[in-house]
Amino acid sequence: MLRSMFIRFITTGGTIDKIYFDALSQFEVGESQVEHILREGLVQFDYEIVSLFQKDSLEITDADRASLRSYIENDEAGLYVVTHGTDTMAETARALQGMNDKTIVLTGALTPARFRTTDAIFNIGCAVGAVQSLPEGVYIAMNGKVWDPARVRKNRKENRFEPIT
Amino acid sequence: MLRSMFIRFITTGGTIDKIYFDALSQFEVGESQVEHILREGLVQFDYEIVSLFQKDSLEITDADRASLRSYIENDEAGLYVVTHGTDTMAETARALQGMNDKTIVLTGALTPARFRTTDAIFNIGCAVGAVQSLPEGVYIAMNGKVWDPARVRKNRKENRFEPIT
Amino acid sequence: MLRSMFIRFITTGGTIDKIYFDALSQFEVGESQVEHILREGLVQFDYEIVSLFQKDSLEITDADRASLRSYIENDEAGLYVVTHGTDTMAETARALQGMNDKTIVLTGALTPARFRTTDAIFNIGCAVGAVQSLPEGVYIAMNGKVWDPARVRKNRKENRFEPIT
Amino acid sequence: MLRSMFIRFITTGGTIDKIYFDALSQFEVGESQVEHILREGLVQFDYEIVSLFQKDSLEITDADRASLRSYIENDEAGLYVVTHGTDTMAETARALQGMNDKTIVLTGALTPARFRTTDAIFNIGCAVGAVQSLPEGVYIAMNGKVWDPARVRKNRKENRFEPIT
Numbered sequence: 140m141l142r143s144m145f146i147r148f149i150t151t152g153g154t155i156d157k158i159y160f161d162a163l164s165q166f167e168v169g170e171s172q173v174e175h176i177l178r179e180g181l182v183q184f185d186y187e188i189v190s191l192f193q194k195d196s197l198e199i200t201d202a203d204r205a206s207l208r209s210y211i212e213n214d215e216a217g218l219y220v221v222t223h224g225t226d227t228m229a230e231t232a233r234a235l236q237g238m239n240d241k242t243i244v245l246t247g248a249l250t251p252a253r254f255r256t257t258d259a260i261f262n263i264g265c266a267v268g269a270v271q272s273l274p275e276g277v278y279i280a281m282n283g284k285v286w287d288p289a290r291v292r293k294n295r296k297e298n299r300f301e302p303i304t
Numbered sequence: 305m306l307r308s309m310f311i312r313f314i315t316t317g318g319t320i321d322k323i324y325f326d327a328l329s330q331f332e333v334g335e336s337q338v339e340h341i342l343r344e345g346l347v348q349f350d351y352e353i354v355s356l357f358q359k360d361s362l363e364i365t366d367a368d369r370a371s372l373r374s375y376i377e378n379d380e381a382g383l384y385v386v387t388h389g390t391d392t393m394a395e396t397a398r399a400l401q402g403m404n405d406k407t408i409v410l411t412g413a414l415t416p417a418r419f420r421t422t423d424a425i426f427n428i429g430c431a432v433g434a435v436q437s438l439p440e441g442v443y444i445a446m447n448g449k450v451w452d453p454a455r456v457r458k459n460r461k462e463n464r465f466e467p468i469t
Numbered sequence: 470m471l472r473s474m475f476i477r478f479i480t481t482g483g484t485i486d487k488i489y490f491d492a493l494s495q496f497e498v499g500e501s502q503v504e505h506i507l508r509e510g511l512v513q514f515d516y517e518i519v520s521l522f523q524k525d526s527l528e529i530t531d532a533d534r535a536s537l538r539s540y541i542e543n544d545e546a547g548l549y550v551v552t553h554g555t556d557t558m559a560e561t562a563r564a565l566q567g568m569n570d571k572t573i574v575l576t577g578a579l580t581p582a583r584f585r586t587t588d589a590i591f592n593i594g595c596a597v598g599a600v601q602s603l604p605e606g607v608y609i610a611m612n613g614k615v616w617d618p619a620r621v622r623k624n625r626k627e628n629r630f631e632p633i634t
Numbered sequence: 635m636l637r638s639m640f641i642r643f644i645t646t647g648g649t650i651d652k653i654y655f656d657a658l659s660q661f662e663v664g665e666s667q668v669e670h671i672l673r674e675g676l677v678q679f680d681y682e683i684v685s686l687f688q689k690d691s692l693e694i695t696d697a698d699r700a701s702l703r704s705y706i707e708n709d710e711a712g713l714y715v716v717t718h719g720t721d722t723m724a725e726t727a728r729a730l731q732g733m734n735d736k737t738i739v740l741t742g743a744l745t746p747a748r749f750r751t752t753d754a755i756f757n758i759g760c761a762v763g764a765v766q767s768l769p770e771g772v773y774i775a776m777n778g779k780v781w782d783p784a785r786v787r788k789n790r791k792e793n794r795f796e797p798i799t
Binding site: 474506507509510511512513514579586587588590591592593594595596597598599600601602603610612613614615629630631 | 677678679744756758759761763766768779
């Protein structure tokens with residue numbers, strides 16, 4: 140019997156889902172762009188998308204992280220792609236470590252998915268390619284690389300992820 | 305010492321690089337879009353792109369496949385992403401099997417990368433995420449899935465990849 | 470009483486609406502992109518879109534031109550934007566001259582509207598700006614210019630419109 | 635002798651040129667997108683782009699408006715497209731009225747030009763089509779319509795331009 144692949148996507152906010160509101164001249168987290176990106180990628184696997192919160196990652200609290208971990212622990216899927224703001228992505232990744240039979244890849248974007256030029260589509264693709272290829276564990280997919288959360292940090296000044304040396 | 309990741313991209317033509325020439329009202333393989341896609345993905349790993357040929361995949365011959373295999377065998381890289389037309393992608397993948405210490409992911413697109421809506425960016429991202437996560441071997445990344453070349457075929461009528469049942 | 474502006478859009482095919490079919494590896498006229506472009510332009514005037522035919526402009530016959538002229542003559546609108554293939558756009562424009570109380574602007578694209586980089590959106594915008602600003606008559610909006618159909622031709626080699634000198 | 639059309643573009647900031655800086659999690663006016671849009675529109679007329687200031691339109695002062703007017707009065711061109719924030723576009727337009735032999739069209743965007751979905755390209759096209767088709771005077775091209783500055787206002791709540799009734 141053929142058992143088809145299932146990935147659960149969890150969105151938590153961050154730049155990837157930022158939207159610009161002219162009426163307010165400000166930039167806020169909007170609806171998730173993941174569905175749109177997966178449709179454009181013509182994906183043929185099964186998936187569901189759940190939005191747990193919509194926050195800038197600097198506003199994500201330990202309680203939010205506990206709630207995210209609890210959600211995954213009590214969910215039946217094996218493969219997870221979590222979209223997340225970049226500033227505290229590594230911190231959240233570390234808070235998810237140590238669950239059995241779960242492969243979790245966190246990703247996001249340095250430029251909003253709604254932009255004409257964005258890293259969001261590439262990053263979601265990279266996370267999808269990685270999550271089904273890796274053993275259980277927690278990983279970060281950013282800047283085209285699959286990182287160990289214990290060994291990566293965001294360089295805010297250069298606006299990219301880099302190894303902790 | 306930190307050894308940074310290196311991926312060699314090899315382009316061979318196919319829909320992903322199709323371009324439309326109004327003067328001729330026809331559609332031909334143009335310059336590779338891989339460089340453009342990697343820049344948009346803000347990748348931070350090392351890479352080089354080499355164009356071996358620019359063909360519709362139905363025109364790729366056994367001699368072309370032998371030449372592609374020979375190129376990889378004599379090249380020093382360990383990770384390869386090969387862009388290829390979709391119609392004979394699985395056939396080429398099978399012709400590349402059995403090399404030591406090489407992880408090779410073939411990908412392409414069902415809609416040209418120059419289109420506003422295209423699966424090309426997602427697919428290159430997926431291939432990049434997979435190639436660095438998988439053991440040596442040859443794989444296909446299409447429709448968001450990483451396939452064993454022996455167990456996948458293109459369904460031309462539905463215009464998607466599917467398992468051989 | 471406020472009488473709001475109404476524009477009738479008539480599509481006839483051409484590069485602007487070309488779509489690529491991978492299954493056939495060919496490029497054919499698809500559904501009109503005008504509706505999509507007008508929505509992206511956030512237009513606030515009233516309009517209707519009618520598709521009279523879907524042809525490469527080299528295949529448009531004198532009978533097609535007569536039918537297009539007859540459609541406009543018997544229609545109640547005053548403002549028309551006609552999308553058309555570029556090769557015989559000037560010929561069709563000349564076949565529409567001489568109707569009373571009709572301002573007609575023909576436009577199209579040198580690159581399909583479905584491409585990531587296309588002149589289609591700009592051209593439709595240019596035609597819409599021109600049609601409501603011009604007196605009755607027939608005009609061509611291409612390459613950012615509003616042309617008199619009697620004094621313009623397509624330079625196929627350079628793939629642009631130019632004045633007849 | 636053929637005298638080719640010349641348009642001077644003046645940029646003053648506004649949403650059309652907004653850019654998102656992840657490092658700061660904010661949104662500021664960036665480099666003008668007009669050049670990029672004109673190249674995508676494959677325009678064949680002569681033009682120059684000058685950036686007078688880069689401001690949200692709520693920050694534009696009477697002194698800025700006087701300086702813009704003075705620039706145009708002392709410039710030799712006849713056709714102008716001015717990109718401007720939407721909130722005070724009508725006010726600036728009224729401050730430019732009454733110059734001889736100048737056709738001036740103000741435009742901008744409700745969504746930044748760097749977004750995947752934006753009205754910026756359509757609006758610049760519309761302004762270009764209008765400016766060469768209209769008699770001397772000052773006009774606004776937004777939401778697909780060419781407006782008399784005395785009879786239009788921005789409805790901030792609905793985020794669109796509408797007639798003053």
